[in-house]
């Protein structure tokens with residue numbers, strides 16, 4: 237056993253004599269170390285170079301070499317660390333590439349990259365206020381602003397979460413508590429057939445059986461049918477089954493469809509059912525007066541998931557769970573933090589959700605939004621919509637079934653192919669597109685493979701969209717009908 241005295245006598249690392257050019261393992265508490273500042277500059281130069289060379293590469297790298305995963309016997313010097321980093325960077329997916337249109341992963345907003353660095357350097361902890369005094373307050377203010385901006389009222393607010401799956405899970409746990417259904421294994425959750433897989437995952441974590449999830453059919457545009465929901469709620473009621481929540485989607489993952497929120501909310505209000513809106517993709521459109529009508533009636537939600545990491549480009553992860561009554565979070569999740577000073581406000585960050593220790597993800601969201609301003613947010617949304625509209629226009633003469641919606645997503649598959657032929661077409665066409673540095677994804681939707689374009693990348697221009705349409709035209713003329 238090491239006695240406390242022996243520990244106290246061990247020299248602290250920064251007191252060891254060292255080479256003046258070597259990278260210190262920890263920042264000095266007393267001097268500005270030029271080697272440390274130089275290292276951070278070199279790392280950001282390397283990143284800027286990686287970004288700037290994107291167009292010469294491909295969204296998906298070819299074969300890449302991974303550096304050793306395990307630490308070497310001796311620590312590496314800074315140059316070797318940067319070389320190792322470069323190897324990983326060379327093998328990374330590149331969201332900055334203009335042909336990067338496959339997923340909801342746009343280029344990073346530059347101010348949010350800087351904020352992420354500062355966040356790491358501050359190394360605060362949103363668990364408790366004494367570990368993140370300014371940042372805890374910033375999170376409360378920003379979530380309150382966002383909740384109000386999206387219509388959840390002036391008392392609205394919420395919590396940041398590491399991804400939309402976690403936001404959806406927390407929303408359903410709060411909903412269950414509000415319904416008094418903890419421990420009820422027969423409780424049901426209704427969502428649409430096109431809802432995100434994280435809803436099913438949440439129910440799994442909550443200990444509910446697979447049949448707890450009821451997927452309501454969608455209409456031809458991919459929107460949940462209120463009449464179908466009414467019918468299924470009536471059936472559940474007749475069978476004596478309790479309902480935990482209805483989850484609507486504002487922006488479905490394949491085509492960006494927006495469920496009819498007002499109609500669904502009215503059904504929920506009638507029956508006192510919690511109404512959660514998964515706006516991981518679409519809710520940000522509610523921040524712009526010009527685009528708000530694409531996601532109408534967000535204000536009807538009891539809880540709302542927003543993912544600024546998607547279209548807004550806030551560096552990952554950035555998701556918010558917003559509630560009309562944010563105090564319900566602590567009512568649900570607070571267990572007491574007996575080893576912490578009491579909170580200065582309503583509740584500690586670690587009492588307002590599932591996560592304990594968590595980084596101050598709010599910093600990059602806040603700085604990114606400040607960088608854009610309201611006009612910049614609107615311009616970003618407008619750009620994405622214009623690209624989707626142009627692509628839709630370019631593809632509409634082709635024999636493709638287009639699946640879109642009011643947002644910036646467009647999925648398509650050749651008309652009249654069976655499942656096997658559609659899969660073959662999607663594989664071949666995706667490969668042909670990749671050969672031209674154009675990356676689309678290949679979702680299975682309504683039993684057939686589609687190709688999907690997400691037009692949130694501001695670097696994508698008309699050139700890429702025309703090249704994309706040309707490959708698709710070619711694929712349609714050569715595909716076996």
Ligand SMILES: *Cc1c(COP(=O)(O)O)cnc(C)c1O
Nearest residue numbers: 399400401432434489514516517
């Ligand atoms: C992306 C997405 C999620 C999940 O968010 P993660 O951040 O990936 O966990 C939930 N719902 C919808 C509609 C999404 O598109």
